[in-house]
Amino acid sequence: MARRAPRHAEAARNDHALLEAAKKVLAVDGAHASVATIAARAGVGIASLYRRYRSKDELFQHLCALALDQWIRVAERGLEHDDPWEGLAHYIEACVEFSGGALGPLAGTIAVTDEMSAKFTRSDELLGRLVARAHEAGALRPDASAMDISLLIEQLGKSPLIDQLDRQGRGDLIDAARSARKRTIAIALDGLRPRHPRLPGTAPSPTLLSERWEHALAESPKQP
Amino acid sequence: MARRAPRHAEAARNDHALLEAAKKVLAVDGAHASVATIAARAGVGIASLYRRYRSKDELFQHLCALALDQWIRVAERGLEHDDPWEGLAHYIEACVEFSGGALGPLAGTIAVTDEMSAKFTRSDELLGRLVARAHEAGALRPDASAMDISLLIEQLGKSPLIDQLDRQGRGDLIDAARSARKRTIAIALDGLRPRHPRLPGTAPSPTLLSERWEHALAESPKQP
DNA sequence: CTTAAACGGATAATTTCACTTCGTTTGAGA
DNA sequence: TCTCAAACGAAGTGAAATTATCCGTTTAAG
Numbered sequence: 001m002a003r004r005a006p007r008h009a010e011a012a013r014n015d016h017a018l019l020e021a022a023k024k025v026l027a028v029d030g031a032h033a034s035v036a037t038i039a040a041r042a043g044v045g046i047a048s049l050y051r052r053y054r055s056k057d058e059l060f061q062h063l064c065a066l067a068l069d070q071w072i073r074v075a076e077r078g079l080e081h082d083d084p085w086e087g088l089a090h091y092i093e094a095c096v097e098f099s100g101g102a103l104g105p106l107a108g109t110i111a112v113t114d115e116m117s118a119k120f121t122r123s124d125e126l127l128g129r130l131v132a133r134a135h136e137a138g139a140l141r142p143d144a145s146a147m148d149i150s151l152l153i154e155q156l157g158k159s160p161l162i163d164q165l166d167r168q169g170r171g172d173l174i175d176a177a178r179s180a181r182k183r184t185i186a187i188a189l190d191g192l193r194p195r196h197p198r199l200p201g202t203a204p205s206p207t208l209l210s211e212r213w214e215h216a217l218a219e220s221p222k223q224p
Numbered sequence: 225m226a227r228r229a230p231r232h233a234e235a236a237r238n239d240h241a242l243l244e245a246a247k248k249v250l251a252v253d254g255a256h257a258s259v260a261t262i263a264a265r266a267g268v269g270i271a272s273l274y275r276r277y278r279s280k281d282e283l284f285q286h287l288c289a290l291a292l293d294q295w296i297r298v299a300e301r302g303l304e305h306d307d308p309w310e311g312l313a314h315y316i317e318a319c320v321e322f323s324g325g326a327l328g329p330l331a332g333t334i335a336v337t338d339e340m341s342a343k344f345t346r347s348d349e350l351l352g353r354l355v356a357r358a359h360e361a362g363a364l365r366p367d368a369s370a371m372d373i374s375l376l377i378e379q380l381g382k383s384p385l386i387d388q389l390d391r392q393g394r395g396d397l398i399d400a401a402r403s404a405r406k407r408t409i410a411i412a413l414d415g416l417r418p419r420h421p422r423l424p425g426t427a428p429s430p431t432l433l434s435e436r437w438e439h440a441l442a443e444s445p446k447q448p
Numbered sequence: 449c450t451t452a453a454a455c456g457g458a459t460a461a462t463t464t465c466a467c468t469t470c471g472t473t474t475g476a477g478a
Numbered sequence: 479t480c481t482c483a484a485a486c487g488a489a490g491t492g493a494a495a496t497t498a499t500c501c502g503t504t505t506a507a508g
Contacts, residue, residue: 030254032256104384104385104388105384105388107388108388108391108392144411147404148404148407148408148411151385151404151405151407151408152408152411154384154385155379155380155383155384155405155408156379158382158384159379160328160329160378160379160382161328161375161378161432161433161436164328164329164331164332164436165436167332168332168436168438170435170436173431173432173435176428176429176432177428177432179424179425179428180371180372180375180425180428180432181375181379182424182425183368183372183375183423183424183425183427183428184372184375184376184379186415186423186424187368187372187376187412187415187416187423188411188412188415189415190414190415190420190421191410191411191412191413191414191415191416192411192415193420196414196417197414199407199410199411200403200406200407200410201403201404201406201407203407204400204401204403204404204407205400207397208385208397208400208401208404209385211394211397212385212388212389212392212394214392
């Protein structure tokens with residue numbers, strides 16, 4: 001087995017730094033994050049990125065799979081909670097916190113791997129159980145569906161203000177922005193409790209969030 | 225005064241179409257919306273854009289001024305409401321509705337004109353009155369400040385899902401997404417009513433939202 | 449008809465991007 | 479201590495995108 005890893009440790013460290021940087025840059029720059037920016041933020045050369053991932057898309061796919069793992073893990077921990085409401089609330093807070101919404105802009109720009117869709121299904125199932133449990137306990141307003149929760153997480157997941165302060169290098173204000181956001185999240189969570197007037201319309205269809213990952217259709221038919 | 229406007233009507237129509245298109249494209253493409261895309265969406269040539277605005281920035285500044293007008297008008301209408309809560313709720317819904325959040329990504333990328341900052345001040349003052357009135361009537365949770373409301377509007381103002389469906393040309397799903405969003409907004413509004421546990425931390429400072437418009441600092445010091 | 453104002457799209461100049469190539473550095477095993 | 483494959487960073491490359499200008503054409507008021 002000998003002679004395999006002259007600089008194995010550094011390689012592993014770089015891989016981790018790359019994924020961390022990609023997540024951050026994706027959150028700040030949106031769908032047009034560039035590989036150069038990601039590599040720079042990770043403090044590595046561009047070649048190190050391409051040594052590990054054959055293309056930008058492959059990096060992003062891997063990132064999605066990891067994020068889905070995180071969602072699944074958080075949902076499982078939520079289900080372990082004795083209090084159904086606390087379990088759901090912690091799930092929502094955690095999903096929002098680790099900027100899961102950052103991957104939203106990727107939808108439609110990369111192909112969905114089998115691994116991704118399997119994890120997507122699993123994550124959905126766990127959320128369904130979290131929500132059902134909260135409904136049974138009367139801890140969640142009865143007219144709020146799992147889809148409503150997913151959309152709420154998506155809506156809260158991105159923080160335009162924090163992302164922009166980040167881009168401007170205003171590190172001094174970011175703490176304030178972060179705790180301000182905690183309050184916004186708390187307001188939304190309070191809105192999920194029972195004893196509120198009925199929500200408008202009917203619960204949104206679950207296809208809304210899955211269809212978006214289909215590859216984009218032709219946009220501008222160009223004819224000569 | 226004769227001989228002044230051979231094609232005045234068309235010019236006015238184009239101007240309107242340009243602003244409408246710019247708002248839409250800005251919402252969908254974010255800060256890197258291109259003039260070509262805007263002109264195409266408006267159905268006019270690029271030259272028509274540059275005939276009216278000396279630069280991309282000037283167009284965006286004008287757009288900001290118009291959006292601020294809209295905010296001010298909506299706040300004034302909110303104050304006309306007899307019911308303080310209804311007034312505030314309609315204000316929030318309206319601000320979220322006309323995608324005021326679409327201008328968030330512009331912050332820091334264009335210079336702030338005097339006109340803009342004057343309108344910003346006026347808008348802030350009106351929101352302050354709306355919130356104070358709701359507080360006095362006990363219709364708004366006492367621990368929610370005007371800043372919290374502004375941040376909530378900002379957070380709800382962008383809809384990643386709708387923007388993306390738009391980009392993909394999935395017009396069939398947009399209605400569903402829009403009514404789903406109405407529910408998310410309703411949840412957040414319910415979270416603003418009284419009789420909820422206290423919000424975490426203290427009310428965020430108002431400087432948070434004004435400082436972001438300062439021009440970005442130097443980011444990457446390049447030396448030869 | 450005349451003509452000034454407005455039009456749209458091809459075009460230029462610059463920038464940005466994904467990806468490659470290449471010479472250098474590193475550290476585990478002999 | 480010495481070797482060498484694996485890993486590294488950064489300059490380089492061609493294609494695509496972007497802002498803004500130029501120019502021949504169209505329109506409608508007088």
